[in-house]
Amino acid sequence: MTTYTICVFTENTIGILNKITILFTRRRINIESLTVSETERKGVSRFTIVIHHDSREAVEKLVRQIRKVVEVLAVFGYLCDEIVYNEIALFKIATPLGSKALDIEIINKVHKAWVVYWHLDYVAIQKTGTEEEIFQFFDYIKPHGILEFVRSGRVAVSKSPHSLVDYLPEAEWEYYL
Amino acid sequence: MELKEKQLVTRQAEPLADLSHQPEILNGSHALIRSLIAEGVETIFGYPGGAIMPVYDAIYDYQDQINHILVRHEQGAGHAAEGYARLSGKVGVCLVTSGPGATNLVTAVADAIIDSTPLVCVIGQVAKHLLGTDAFQETDVIGVTMPITKWNYQITSADEVPEIMAKAFYIAKSGRPGPVLIDITKNAQQELMSRPFSYTYCEKLVSYHPRLSPKADQVEKAAKLINEAKRPFLMFGHGVQLAGAEKELLELVEKTGIPCASTLLGLSSVPVDHPLYAGWLGMHGNYGTNILTNQCDVLIGVGLRFDDRVTGDASRYAKQAKIIHIEIDPAEIDKVVKAEAPVVGDAKQALQMLLPLVKPNDHSVWRNEFRKYDAMEDEQITQPELAPTTEKIKMAEVVRMLSDKTKGEAVIVADVGQHQMVAARYYQFKRSNSFITSGGLGTMGYALPAAFGAKVGDPSREVVAIIGDGCFQMTIQELGTIAQSGLPVKAIILNNNYLGMVRQWQQLFFEKRYSFVELQNPDFITIAKGFGIAGHTCSQRESLSESLDQLLQSDKPYLLEVLVEKEENVFPMVPSGACVSDIRLC
Numbered sequence: 001m002t003t004y005t006i007c008v009f010t011e012n013t014i015g016i017l018n019k020i021t022i023l024f025t026r027r028r029i030n031i032e033s034l035t036v037s038e039t040e041r042k043g044v045s046r047f048t049i050v051i052h053h054d055s056r057e058a059v060e061k062l063v064r065q066i067r068k069v070v071e072v073l074a075v076f077g078y079l080c081d082e083i084v085y086n087e088i089a090l091f092k093i094a095t096p097l098g099s100k101a102l103d104i105e106i107i108n109k110v111h112k113a114w115v116v117y118w119h120l121d122y123v124a125i126q127k128t129g130t131e132e133e134i135f136q137f138f139d140y141i142k143p144h145g146i147l148e149f150v151r152s153g154r155v156a157v158s159k160s161p162h163s164l165v166d167y168l169p170e171a172e173w174e175y176y177l
Numbered sequence: 178m179e180l181k182e183k184q185l186v187t188r189q190a191e192p193l194a195d196l197s198h199q200p201e202i203l204n205g206s207h208a209l210i211r212s213l214i215a216e217g218v219e220t221i222f223g224y225p226g227g228a229i230m231p232v233y234d235a236i237y238d239y240q241d242q243i244n245h246i247l248v249r250h251e252q253g254a255g256h257a258a259e260g261y262a263r264l265s266g267k268v269g270v271c272l273v274t275s276g277p278g279a280t281n282l283v284t285a286v287a288d289a290i291i292d293s294t295p296l297v298c299v300i301g302q303v304a305k306h307l308l309g310t311d312a313f314q315e316t317d318v319i320g321v322t323m324p325i326t327k328w329n330y331q332i333t334s335a336d337e338v339p340e341i342m343a344k345a346f347y348i349a350k351s352g353r354p355g356p357v358l359i360d361i362t363k364n365a366q367q368e369l370m371s372r373p374f375s376y377t378y379c380e381k382l383v384s385y386h387p388r389l390s391p392k393a394d395q396v397e398k399a400a401k402l403i404n405e406a407k408r409p410f411l412m413f414g415h416g417v418q419l420a421g422a423e424k425e426l427l428e429l430v431e432k433t434g435i436p437c438a439s440t441l442l443g444l445s446s447v448p449v450d451h452p453l454y455a456g457w458l459g460m461h462g463n464y465g466t467n468i469l470t471n472q473c474d475v476l477i478g479v480g481l482r483f484d485d486r487v488t489g490d491a492s493r494y495a496k497q498a499k500i501i502h503i504e505i506d507p508a509e510i511d512k513v514v515k516a517e518a519p520v521v522g523d524a525k526q527a528l529q530m531l532l533p534l535v536k537p538n539d540h541s542v543w544r545n546e547f548r549k550y551d552a553m554e555d556e557q558i559t560q561p562e563l564a565p566t567t568e569k570i571k572m573a574e575v576v577r578m579l580s581d582k583t584k585g586e587a588v589i590v591a592d593v594g595q596h597q598m599v600a601a602r603y604y605q606f607k608r609s610n611s612f613i614t615s616g617g618l619g620t621m622g623y624a625l626p627a628a629f630g631a632k633v634g635d636p637s638r639e640v641v642a643i644i645g646d647g648c649f650q651m652t653i654q655e656l657g658t659i660a661q662s663g664l665p666v667k668a669i670i671l672n673n674n675y676l677g678m679v680r681q682w683q684q685l686f687f688e689k690r691y692s693f694v695e696l697q698n699p700d701f702i703t704i705a706k707g708f709g710i711a712g713h714t715c716s717q718r719e720s721l722s723e724s725l726d727q728l729l730q731s732d733k734p735y736l737l738e739v740l741v742e743k744e745e746n747v748f749p750m751v752p753s754g755a756c757v758s759d760i761r762l763c
Contacts, residue, residue: 068506
């Protein structure tokens with residue numbers, strides 16, 4: 001199984017998420033992670049979808065089917081070495097009285113993670129990195145007792161020197177400042 | 178005054194000019210009908226109901242400008258609109274209510290997407306404030322139809338109507354055509370627009386750019402392959418008729434001497450008696466065309482999608498050949514077969530660009546190989562089917578006699594099953610755009626409403642539906658629509674008292690275990706008479722000719738039931754999952 005990251009630019013309309021994901025469902029492709037948000041251009045959304053698949057050909061066909069959706073502006077499929085990618089994870093760690101103290105130095109310097117919220121009974125730690133780095137940190141922090149753990153989907157930019165938005169159709173886009 | 182001028186700003190000012198008596202501020206329903214008129218829509222197939230009533234109230238005012246045809250079931254509206262679109266080349270329009278009205282239409286929408294038929298389906302929906310409350314006749318139609326529409330959209334305010342309708346028509350008819358579904362909430366139908374109605378045609382969209390003109394380098398590569406080919410074979414599909422590329426196709430094969438064959442939906446694009454026409458392809462296609470697909474060195478596909486009924490086992494399909502795939506939909510390239518030379522674009526434009534680049538050729542030795550297989554097929558199948566010794570009439574005789582009597586120029590609308598394959602095999606098409614059938618979805622019950630829609634789309638043409646006894650009972654109620662219209666739609670039921678194709682498969686592949694395929698049929702002629710349609714039954718070979726004359730000479734709708742051989746099989750046949758060159762003659 002190879003991991004593919006599919007970037008989709010769409011118009012930001014009701015139901016577009018459904019119109020995209022329904023194509024994966026029909027082909028029995030599971031979505032490992034999905035991140036959608038509006039871009040710097042008003043009314044344009046960017047999807048980052050991660051899937052595992054053993055056939056590059058099938059992924060290429062899927063990409064062409066996504067392109068067919070009327071609201072879709074552009075689609076790009078990448079292998080992991082073609083992109084810079086990251087996720088963000090939040091860990092809620094129990095800190096009851098008498099528990100082993102957190103080593104903030106290791107957390108900060110080795111794992112590049114930060115405590116972003118303090119509570120009497122727990123702290124919330126934010127860790128940014130690849131899936132692998134996040135799970136390394138997970139293993140490190142686990143003995144402290146993880147109350148809650150959540151990962152965002154992957155976000156990615158291509159390693160190509162071009163901007164993906166250069167490939168968007170020409171239009172009078174409005175920008176957020 | 179200024180407002181009035183703005184209101185009339187439209188490219189086609191004529192249809193709106195005499196509407197100046199209409200209120201300047203329209204409600205959503207009036208805006209909808211005015212949008213349809215502006216798009217040049219002449220006919221709507223529909224069925225009223227609660228959530229679409231304001232639109233029906235508006236139609237009442239426009240009856241002199243737009244013809245609404247009341248069907249008997251929403252599926253009938255959908256198939257009629259499909260038949261209309263296929264024959265007229267225009268967008269078919271349906272109008273139905275929410276909930277069951279919409280779900281009844283779903284089969285036709287699914288049929289239209291897979292056969293690339295342009296439809297705009299307007300569907301009533303509960304008021305915006307009731308959405309998601311399980312209101313009476315509320316169904317999430319947008320959700321239901323997402324995978325089977327080219328585009329769908331829910332209108333929730335009257336102001337959206339003109340812009341969305343313009344977009345709907347543009348998307349439905351441009352590029353690879355397909356169905357567009359517009360769900361309009363009742364409040365949007367009732368409320369007044371906040372500005373005067375004006376209609377601007379949609380000619381482009383930021384996110385949707387169908388490529389019509391192919392890239393020159395793609396065409397050059399294709400031309401090079403064609404010029405170097407020793408055994409080239411061209412196959413064409415529905416895309417040729419959709420693009421109106423019949424003339425260019427003929428010019429190409431005549432210049433290059435390349436034999437050509439048709440898919441089911443491509444039939445009639447090239448006259449069957451053309452010397453370069455090799456026949457049709459696929460599961461029940463001709464013997465030579467299927468076998469030689471696996472012997473050609475260059476395969477040129479024009480406006481087709483290499484459906485599994487054409488390719489059989491795709492892993493053993495034309496592996497020896499370099500494939501040129503001329504196709505408007507980029508998603509079809511490499512979907513089933515890998516193309517050495519893809520040409521993305523409209524078939525007409527692609528062929529026009531290709532024509533000057535290809536060298537004149539003859540290929541007569543290669544072409545004669547088809548004739549060798551034709552002779553075998555003719556001797557073993559065609560001749561015995563056309564001159565049978567059976568007591569009962571065979572389907573092939575009926576179709577061929579109909580073909581002779583109509584000089585191959587009628588529009589044949591075939592339903593789905595054995596009779597469909599027989600119609601495709603034995604009707605001698607001489608004129609393009611003459612075969613309408615449900616190819617991709619294989620929708621039983623398609624033919625009767627589609628034939629009606631086709632007749633509405635072009636009343637000047639003789640339209641004959643060929644229907645099986647099973648199919649006929651799926652949309653039999655549309656006899657009422659036909660009777661009410663009075664249009665001379667002709668229907669032939671080839672009655673074998675079986676679901677023939679399923680029975681054939683059970684015989685061949687399930688050890689003759691006939692599981693629920695025999696029908697106890699009603700008296701079709703009495704039923705037709707009940708609807709006010711004349712008809713008769715023909716059971717004897719001697720009276721077949723006279724029966725067909727009676728059918729064709731009637732200036733009213735007419736139903737002819739022909740009692741045919743009960744257990745006949747359609748051959749040749751590529752068994753399901755087999756490779757095309759494994760085609761069987763018996």
